[in-house]
Amino acid sequence: MERVGAEEQVSMTVDDLEIIRPEAESDEFSSSSERVDLFAWNNGMIRVDEGNTEHDAIKKMFFSGMGPIGKGTDVVSIHKNSHSTLTGQARFESFRIFSQAVGKKCGGDANINYAWYGASRGEIYDIISHGFSRLQRPKAGELYGFGVYLSSAKFSIDCALSSAEDENGLRHVMLCRVILGNMETVCAGSQQFHPCSREYDSGVDDVSAPRRYIIWSAYMNSHILPSYIISFRAPLKGVPRRIQANLVKPTSPWMKFHTLLSVLSKVLPPHKMTQISKYHCDFHRKKITRQQLVKRLRQIAGDEMLTRVIKLYRTKDQTSCVLVP
Template identity: 50%
Template sequence: MAFVENQYNQFSFQTRDSDGTPMDSTSFDAANDEESVVSDCESSVSGPSFDQPSLSNNGLIRLSRGDKAHDVIEKRFLSNLGSLAAHTNDLTIQKNCFSGFTWQARLKSFQIFTKAMEKKCGGDANIKYAWCAATRDEISRIVEHGFGYSGLPKNSSLYGHGVYLSPDGSPMESVKNTIVDSNGMRYLMLCLVILGKAELVQPGSTQCHPSSDEFDSGVDDLSTPKKYIVWSTHLNTHILPEYILSFRAPSSLKGLLGMQDRLKMPTSPWISFPALISALTTFLPPTDMNLISKYYRDHRDKKISRRELIQILRQLAGDKLLIAVINSSRTKQYKARVSNR
């Protein structure tokens, strides 16, 4: 979906109404508040078509409140932060102007790979807007030199070697990976990403490129991904950092995130993680159990959230086995209560 009018975009995205007819850009806010920013887009790189204002040294221009791009991004960002939104201040949004020959070449490369992906995937390159956490220094190097020079932004290696991004509707997944700088600021990039055909990547993977020519990127979940994985081989051709966000949030997010996790605790019968892990040892091979134990320790150490641990358990054990183990535990709990009456 288009963020803004053409004067602010290197890309011309044409949005379409539910009946397939083109929509005027002024209807974007009302029609697409709940949709992915580029979920149904048709894109083409048209090159700079705006009157370029004076640039800062790093090739970024600051967007002002009232600018359509600023207001749509701000609304989308804050509305998906949950309780953290009330604690987020001093939000600044800058646009990458792709100035200079190198960035123009990368822009052209992105266009070429978009068209190639469209041909490969039957007309849909599966382009998405996605968030990527990076430090201020990393972003400066990426804006100046691209991803290859700076190396990868600091990510865990839970799903292999690449850049991890989160869907535009899930900024919290990337916010959790931000690092506060000396001025108390956190930073995110809002990028256009060519995903093509994504493959499921299992926790603990050491993958660094597509597993076959059939695939182009990775996800942690095929139906509702929280992580897009762009492999190190595709960084400067499949990711285009368009906007940079800086903002203040609590120096420690653990309290707020822990509160959100507690609010999501199930009210139905449950089983503790240690008991569940113990029960799974009967059914899963040692390699899987070692991974599960490792990520449970990471959860206890606040390195991953409760939701992420559950997602890992679902991927390694499968829903059928987990349901069976939980139901068995519930039956045992019920029998124990009855026998104690």
């Protein structure tokens, strides 16, 4: 069976259909969850117990973006930002208000995504307690202007390389919700420090296949909402500062986008296929991002239909590969 890198072409995976609902408190939180151990601060952090769906979903997301390094990685704990302090509540409300404002500006879609941020334990403490307060050059990779750098949810390896070991040999990264709005491409080596026009809200290294997001300083405490802290051990010493994108491959059933469209055309009415084809063209013209394309596809075709089509296609594909000599 043909295998390709995750970013070599447009594809759709079952992971694209998974949703973590950060607004809702998990029903499966253990009643004994408490502010303990590594992040036992009086700042609204609570431990997410192993074994519940929230812990499993975040852990899976983290490992899926670690590539081959994931095999030697051990997640020690996950803590959730409950936003229960007065400051935390204010930041949560600010994020909600700016989400609505950017959504209104962008035609109803604020383009909110998950993204990773890696740093030292002390820096993460400061961010959770006081917010982002300073800009630094990226600890890994090239310079793409001056702002807060976050890694796409698909590339947790990048933020892991930006983290630092603490006295216990642990590293820490944050999973954040980020308001991206309209993204503009920022070239490597750029000295940019704000949007080039009012049309844009954030920067990105590649608008068609984002790996690195840049949130400008003016928006760093309104457009980034730290949601979780993942503490882990990983064999990162000696690892190149930039893992090649094709090392991180889809971990769930996937299929090429043009193949998906061909299959969907047999089960969806013509007017829906016309809509999907339009968004597909917009993506190739770089008018919308991959995330926006996937979101539109989910709205038109429905998650249940997409999941069934992708899984059925991959099952048949694998079977045919076994039978063909």
